[in-house]
Amino acid sequence: MQASFSPNSCINCPFRSVLFKSLREDELIKVNENKQEQFFKRGEIIAKEGDEMTRFFYLREGLIKIYKEGENRRSQIISITTPKDFIGLTNLFSSNSLGFSVSALEDSLLCSINSDLLITLLKQNNQFAFDILRMMGDTYNKIITNSFEINRRHLRGRIAYIIIYFSEYIYKSREFDLPVSRKEMAEMIEMTTENVIRILSEFRKDGVIEIDGKKITILNFELLQKISRFG
Amino acid sequence: MQASFSPNSCINCPFRSVLFKSLREDELIKVNENKQEQFFKRGEIIAKEGDEMTRFFYLREGLIKIYKEGENRRSQIISITTPKDFIGLTNLFSSNSLGFSVSALEDSLLCSINSDLLITLLKQNNQFAFDILRMMGDTYNKIITNSFEINRRHLRGRIAYIIIYFSEYIYKSREFDLPVSRKEMAEMIEMTTENVIRILSEFRKDGVIEIDGKKITILNFELLQKISRFG
DNA sequence: CGCGGCTTTGATGTTCATCAAGTAAAGTGG
DNA sequence: CCACTTTACTTGATGAACATCAAAGCCGCG
Numbered sequence: 149m150q151a152s153f154s155p156n157s158c159i160n161c162p163f164r165s166v167l168f169k170s171l172r173e174d175e176l177i178k179v180n181e182n183k184q185e186q187f188f189k190r191g192e193i194i195a196k197e198g199d200e201m202t203r204f205f206y207l208r209e210g211l212i213k214i215y216k217e218g219e220n221r222r223s224q225i226i227s228i229t230t231p232k233d234f235i236g237l238t239n240l241f242s243s244n245s246l247g248f249s250v251s252a253l254e255d256s257l258l259c260s261i262n263s264d265l266l267i268t269l270l271k272q273n274n275q276f277a278f279d280i281l282r283m284m285g286d287t288y289n290k291i292i293t294n295s296f297e298i299n300r301r302h303l304r305g306r307i308a309y310i311i312i313y314f315s316e317y318i319y320k321s322r323e324f325d326l327p328v329s330r331k332e333m334a335e336m337i338e339m340t341t342e343n344v345i346r347i348l349s350e351f352r353k354d355g356v357i358e359i360d361g362k363k364i365t366i367l368n369f370e371l372l373q374k375i376s377r378f379g
Numbered sequence: 380m381q382a383s384f385s386p387n388s389c390i391n392c393p394f395r396s397v398l399f400k401s402l403r404e405d406e407l408i409k410v411n412e413n414k415q416e417q418f419f420k421r422g423e424i425i426a427k428e429g430d431e432m433t434r435f436f437y438l439r440e441g442l443i444k445i446y447k448e449g450e451n452r453r454s455q456i457i458s459i460t461t462p463k464d465f466i467g468l469t470n471l472f473s474s475n476s477l478g479f480s481v482s483a484l485e486d487s488l489l490c491s492i493n494s495d496l497l498i499t500l501l502k503q504n505n506q507f508a509f510d511i512l513r514m515m516g517d518t519y520n521k522i523i524t525n526s527f528e529i530n531r532r533h534l535r536g537r538i539a540y541i542i543i544y545f546s547e548y549i550y551k552s553r554e555f556d557l558p559v560s561r562k563e564m565a566e567m568i569e570m571t572t573e574n575v576i577r578i579l580s581e582f583r584k585d586g587v588i589e590i591d592g593k594k595i596t597i598l599n600f601e602l603l604q605k606i607s608r609f610g
Numbered sequence: 611c612g613c614g615g616c617t618t619t620g621a622t623g624t625t626c627a628t629c630a631a632g633t634a635a636a637g638t639g640g
Numbered sequence: 641c642c643a644c645t646t647t648a649c650t651t652g653a654t655g656a657a658c659a660t661c662a663a664a665g666c667c668g669c670g
Binding site for chain 3: 641642643644645646647648649650651652653654655656657658659660661662663664665666667668669670
């Protein structure tokens, strides 16, 4: 996906309805004045664990991964962020250093506003604060549920689960290009790169999916669901 | 621990400073009028996944576990809640049915207020809303970090990690009574009951800890930390 | 064009879950 | 309060699931 560079006004932003729906006109004008747009190419690191976050980021276009890095070069992807999601909201309130790293899986366009402005808005607009609370709750519930679902599955179930995840949740199609490498896929579902590849090959041999590099086509969705559920 | 039954006023509550510090006197009076105290014995189920939550709970005394139940009788403990923590805040805003189950690990005293009142307070008191946001962020950051730390460890490391967790975080002592059964311990750190027991025995044989039923005494804390870090 | 990272497959070994079986502890009903 | 049942705890043996190691082809990039 190619992200556009045009300097957009928050007033006309199609995503206004999602995050900033409860802001008044004058508040939105402040947001617009303060707003910065930043473009990141696929693979670029947006922020590193431990960074001071003085701005609040919001994904307009693209795809982003949130991850934690382990000691021995092993990292774990916590979540994948799609447009209309915010990034690092939690840390904004609890501590000023980021608890995880962020990088672009696809070319991505991010908007950001100063944290202080966000806090000012929160404190002066109750409905806005309430909306943020709700979004934050949703986001974290999803992450925790996801982690739970991954953990209770065997490897084959995990691969099936994540293919369905990409198909249903991210691309809304039975045919899509994986936005992640095999290694990253492994990091999403707690397994090794080799086993990701092995099981993908098995699924191909069994006629469940078709693979061509990063392109995945689901041939037998029902079977995939069964594998996801029972192993 | 024996929880007291005396009907306490929120005005004089020692935990007022934590959760309700930014409420004005008149708001606190409303809370106090609406407040209910409920006592739960060790082992009692407080709420089940899927329950409608019309009240917002807050742990005054005791210890509580938050968990999810799997299909084949296997459940997973998401977190242990100590006094001053709230319960089920997320679901209050995103959906009305609870996403997990809650039960008492020790005799516990819970306070609760009506969700509607909480929402009213949030909407009329910006600083209060902001405090809740911060607490919510902290809570979820802890849960996610914890899950990450468990997952990257081998079994011996997990046992060491959780013993340190109880010692440092919950009981602040090198000697304590486990509030959980071996089975529950297994559910906290993603392993089987048998292996929990096995590894505890190993630690005992190696002189790292002493075990007497539920009572754990840490003999070699430095070694325990090493095991937690390296495996 | 050569180097490093990503991908793939196979062989090997280890970690861990499962099964089994027995003891201790704790709740239950007469 | 004691026999009875159930639940928690414990240890050992076995096998399966999975990580690690190794080796080779592939692709993009300087």
